[in-house]
Amino acid sequence: MHQSIKAPETVVSLLDILFYPDPLLRKIAAPVANVDGRVADLVDNMLDTMYHAPGIGLAATQINVHERIVVIDVSEESDSPITLINPEIKALDGEGEMQEGCLSIPGIFETIKRPSQVQVAAIDREGNPFELEADGLLAVCIQHELDHLDGKLFVDYLSPLKRNRIRKKMIKAAKERDEEEFDDDE
């Protein structure tokens, strides 16, 4: 007899990502009351979704879960996941510019000015509190993800004119996706 068993850790769950200008991206996420198995499962599914996209960060808001949960991995090897539950910024310092993208605004990349260093306190996937000091890409990513939890997107830092151009482009892209889906159904 021969049987192939898929180990649980190889099962990948992908969640749908909301696209700008979906008003659901503007919701303020609520704090997590208990870091239990449900939250750990959600974190695992968010990591699968982030790596698959691929992206270097994902906020629960982007998958229409309005709880204060973020996953990040800025490593080259995609082997250093960071989970931030109920994150709180303790300090911001310096200033820097970086080209940012967002899985909820695909194909758009703009240079954004933010503090270059960040100190953050959070709870990890196991329910343990920790603090993290970051600079460079990680500092930018942390701020980008925490903005999502407050309904804020990187396009909010751009001029209204630029933001409107991007909004129209996204609406057009969504229409084209819908038409393609309609074609497939025929």
Ligand code: GNR
């Ligand atoms: O994958 C992502 N890349 C990125 C690049 C520069 C600054 C921020 C980011 S986060 C983004 C994934 C995402 O949308 N997270 O919310």
Ligand code: NI
């Ligand atoms: Ni984003």
